[in-house]
Amino acid sequence: MRQAGTYSGMLAVMSGKNVPHSLPLARIKKIMKKSGNDVKMISGEAPIVFSKACELFIEELTRRSWMMTLKGKRRTLHKDDVASAIAATDIFDFLVNLIDDNGREVEGGFGRRGEPTS
Amino acid sequence: MDPMDIVGKSKEDASLPKATMTKIIKEMLPPDVRVARDAQDLLIECCVEFINLVSSESNEVCNREDKRTIAPEHVLKALEVLGFSGYIEDVYAAYEQHKLETMQDSLKGSGGGGGRWNNGSEMTEEEALAEQQRMFAEARARMNGGSAAPKQPDIEPDQES
Numbered sequence: 427m428r429q430a431g432t433y434s435g436m437l438a439v440m441s442g443k444n445v446p447h448s449l450p451l452a453r454i455k456k457i458m459k460k461s462g463n464d465v466k467m468i469s470g471e472a473p474i475v476f477s478k479a480c481e482l483f484i485e486e487l488t489r490r491s492w493m494m495t496l497k498g499k500r501r502t503l504h505k506d507d508v509a510s511a512i513a514a515t516d517i518f519d520f521l522v523n524l525i526d527d528n529g530r531e532v533e534g535g536f537g538r539r540g541e542p543t544s
Numbered sequence: 545m546d547p548m549d550i551v552g553k554s555k556e557d558a559s560l561p562k563a564t565m566t567k568i569i570k571e572m573l574p575p576d577v578r579v580a581r582d583a584q585d586l587l588i589e590c591c592v593e594f595i596n597l598v599s600s601e602s603n604e605v606c607n608r609e610d611k612r613t614i615a616p617e618h619v620l621k622a623l624e625v626l627g628f629s630g631y632i633e634d635v636y637a638a639y640e641q642h643k644l645e646t647m648q649d650s651l652k653g654s655g656g657g658g659g660r661w662n663n664g665s666e667m668t669e670e671e672a673l674a675e676q677q678r679m680f681a682e683a684r685a686r687m688n689g690g691s692a693a694p695k696q697p698d699i700e701p702d703q704e705s
Contacts, residue, residue: 448564456558457592458614461599466606467613471639475616476595478638479623480560481568482631483594487587488572495577502578508586517627520597521590 449477490515560588598622 451473458476459465488503490511495503509525512518565588569579599614601622606614616639623631 448568449560450564453558453560454595457560457595458599460558461596462603465599465603465614466611469613469615471616471642472602472614472619474642475619475635475639476598478635479598479619479628479631480591480594482634483628484565484568484587484591485572487590488569491583491587492573492577501576502580503573503583504580505582505586508583508590512590518590521593524586524589524593 449480451477454480487511487518558592560591562588565591598626598628601626 454473454476455468458468458473487508491503491507494507494510494514495501498507512521512525562584566579566584569584569587573579598619602614602618605618605621605625606612609618611618620632620636623629623635
């Protein structure tokens with residue numbers, strides 16, 4: 427079941443993979459601002475960079491999860507596959523807080539970082 | 545939940561649009577593959593965490609450089625530090641592409657047929673040409689015509705050597 431889009435113009439209609447800035451920049455900026463207690467001002471171009479980085483991140487996480495699905499000889503990607511992919515990838519260590527041993531979601535996460543240690 | 549709780553409290557406040565995320569996810573996979581709803585939700589949460597992580601690091605990079613605004617360069621550095629250096633090339637290319645498109649848009653809006661190099665100039669080519677002709681004519685008039693100011697007879701254009 428598809429949700430009706432409530433944001434206009436953001437959904438790129440192209441079917442190709444290289445769709446730039448598909449993610450809404452304002453939303454990204456909002457998340458950035460909430461990521462810490464003393465986040466500095468954000469340049470107008472930073473969310474653009476984030477948008478692409480997020481795309482790449484999602485693609486990689488999806489791809490790795492999908493490999494887990496294939497291992498289980500299934501055609502439906504389950505949450506456990508995502509959890510397995512996270513556990514198997516070093517750079518995804520920051521995500522372990524989102525899953526627990528049973529592959530269920532856990533409240534909290536990386537959340538707000540503490541004070542920077544200099 | 546009383547109204548006070550809504551004010552920017554939990555991390556659930558700002559998330560990414562589900563439909564856009566679903567599209568990105570589905571494009572990665574073969575067409576007949578299904579994605580369980582809870583898997584989708586988890587992927588979206590992971591993405592938000594990713595933004596949190598990279599934002600925090602970008603903020604620190606920015607601090608270390610004593611800058612006041614988080615710039616794309618800080619984000620790229622943060623990606624490298626966090627182990628996502630594989631993304632940097634594509635991210636930078638997308639950023640350059642965006643700059644190019646923005647520049648072209650602003651050029652189109654500056655009006656006139658001057659072309660790219662005289663974005664700041666007020667004259668079109670025709671106007672510049674006319675101005676040049678005018679200046680030539682003025683110079684010619686100064687050379688040929690007499691006026692109150694005495695001229696040094698150094699230059700005799702009709703003299704033949």
